[in-house]
Amino acid sequence: MEEIKNFINGEFQNSSSGEYIDNINPATGELIGKIASSNSIDVQNAVEAANMAFTSWSALTLEQRIIWLDKIADALEAKKELVAQTESKDTGKPISLARRVDASRSISNFRFFAQFTSQQNPMEFEMEDAMNYVHRKPVGVVGLITPWNLPLYLLTWKIAPALVMGNTIIAKPSELTPLTANLFASILQDIDFPKGVFNIVHGLGPSAGQPILEHPKIKAISFTGGTQTGRIVAKTAAPLFKKLSLELGGKNATVILADADLHAAAKGAARAGFTNSGQVCLCGSRILVDASIAQQFTELFLTEVRGMKQGNPLNEATEIGSLISIQHLEKVESYVKLAKQEGGTILTGGNRPTISGLEGSKGAYLEPTVIGGLDINSRTATEEIFGPVVTLHIFENEEQAIEMTNSTEYGLAGSVWTTNLERGRKFSEQIETGIMWVNTWLHRDLRTPFGGVKNSGVGREGGQWSLSFFSEMTNICVKLD
Numbered sequence: 001m002e003e004i005k006n007f008i009n010g011e012f013q014n015s016s017s018g019e020y021i022d023n024i025n026p027a028t029g030e031l032i033g034k035i036a037s038s039n040s041i042d043v044q045n046a047v048e049a050a051n052m053a054f055t056s057w058s059a060l061t062l063e064q065r066i067i068w069l070d071k072i073a074d075a076l077e078a079k080k081e082l083v084a085q086t087e088s089k090d091t092g093k094p095i096s097l098a099r100r101v102d103a104s105r106s107i108s109n110f111r112f113f114a115q116f117t118s119q120q121n122p123m124e125f126e127m128e129d130a131m132n133y134v135h136r137k138p139v140g141v142v143g144l145i146t147p148w149n150l151p152l153y154l155l156t157w158k159i160a161p162a163l164v165m166g167n168t169i170i171a172k173p174s175e176l177t178p179l180t181a182n183l184f185a186s187i188l189q190d191i192d193f194p195k196g197v198f199n200i201v202h203g204l205g206p207s208a209g210q211p212i213l214e215h216p217k218i219k220a221i222s223f224t225g226g227t228q229t230g231r232i233v234a235k236t237a238a239p240l241f242k243k244l245s246l247e248l249g250g251k252n253a254t255v256i257l258a259d260a261d262l263h264a265a266a267k268g269a270a271r272a273g274f275t276n277s278g279q280v281c282l283c284g285s286r287i288l289v290d291a292s293i294a295q296q297f298t299e300l301f302l303t304e305v306r307g308m309k310q311g312n313p314l315n316e317a318t319e320i321g322s323l324i325s326i327q328h329l330e331k332v333e334s335y336v337k338l339a340k341q342e343g344g345t346i347l348t349g350g351n352r353p354t355i356s357g358l359e360g361s362k363g364a365y366l367e368p369t370v371i372g373g374l375d376i377n378s379r380t381a382t383e384e385i386f387g388p389v390v391t392l393h394i395f396e397n398e399e400q401a402i403e404m405t406n407s408t409e410y411g412l413a414g415s416v417w418t419t420n421l422e423r424g425r426k427f428s429e430q431i432e433t434g435i436m437w438v439n440t441w442l443h444r445d446l447r448t449p450f451g452g453v454k455n456s457g458v459g460r461e462g463g464q465w466s467l468s469f470f471s472e473m474t475n476i477c478v479k480l481d
């Protein structure tokens, strides 16, 4: 059984309390390890290490730090299959998805920020009698708090820009998925990465995460997680004037206009709804379809959903694995029950499936579920479920589709399906959201701004937005003779 310790000053260490949390494989219900349960003493130790390391790390040239990012990418690449296997075991996600998305993206996060940063031009603003130079400095010690749905993918999305800009890091991965962060730390040890630059404090949110928010020496917090936790993060960190980036939940719409290619739209909507068992903040959990094609689309969509292969995550063919935990499964199931009370009809799914080869085990599985007949303002259609459950709604015209798309408190992402690209673009401009896709979903260019509006977050990450978040700028205005 694996014992996951904190990683402080380049060494794996027990938590000061000596207490541990169980780590469960959600696909089988088996206990697979113990995780250090940390508190403010461990955070303090990590901050001291990060603070000490800051002097030498921030003194490196940008080119030297870029070389380190590439070295990290090489080392991760050499362990890519192990990263994928570990992530699949910790999250219950299909191994094929863990390879294609989690492991690949963790590597490309380092490659991207290494290359992108090297291409930045100096920011200079010329005046008639003076010259302005923008000098970027690291923020200092930064706190990175991440969720369980894309564990190493989301953590490295923050680590890479934080490191390249010269910051040192305290990371707190989700207590449900500590394994790949731990593997990442061992990879850093293998390549003799400077001690104290990257530290991990494992444990529960209130005991290990909260002290990170409160610590005066941690100057910036980048948080990805639930909207409710985001409120606590903002409330704690804002009065301390920390830089804050909040990537929170979503209740995204997939909008099928009457002129859409219905086969492509049905495939796209199924992918958007059920990738990672619907546990991606970008998932399209509400499908809005034009009345004139609703019946045809629904038939195609249900055929797609029923054809998705749910199974043991370690099988190569599996497309849908388990949810993150039994507790989360119960929460998701409570929404299926609520949907029935709210007048919805289960069009497919809704039950716990029997998984071939895992009969009798305690895996957290739910069939991909589609619910029709709900009011667009019902709780099921407006609250974030974060599971393999989508609701289907019908609109009469484009105006109504826009109104329905904008009718939740969230505003993270969405997609619109139409053969008229100009119409798709115009439709997208009217949506209160951070990201819209036309005829695609989760198609990412890492240079673009990523983040949400309304209750989906504050700020943007990606490309220059990440570099700005993880740096402070001094404008130096030099008067010319």
Ligand code: TXE
Residues within 6 Å of the ligand: 145, 146, 147, 148, 149, 172, 173, 174, 175, 203, 204, 205, 206, 208, 209, 210, 213, 224, 225, 226, 227, 229, 230, 232, 233, 247, 248, 249, 250, 280, 281, 384, 385, 386
């Ligand atoms: O996330 P939390 P949870 C949504 C989804 C899910 C709900 C709750 O709807 O059902 O959020 O999930 C740390 N101070 N998303 O409870 O609690 C925590 O330990 C500092 C959307 O798992 O937000 C973990 O490391 N840190 C989402 C991280 O915050 C605290 C992904 C996220 O956990 C803390 C996951 C505190 N007081 C869930 N309390 C997305 N947008 O991708 C908790 N944490």
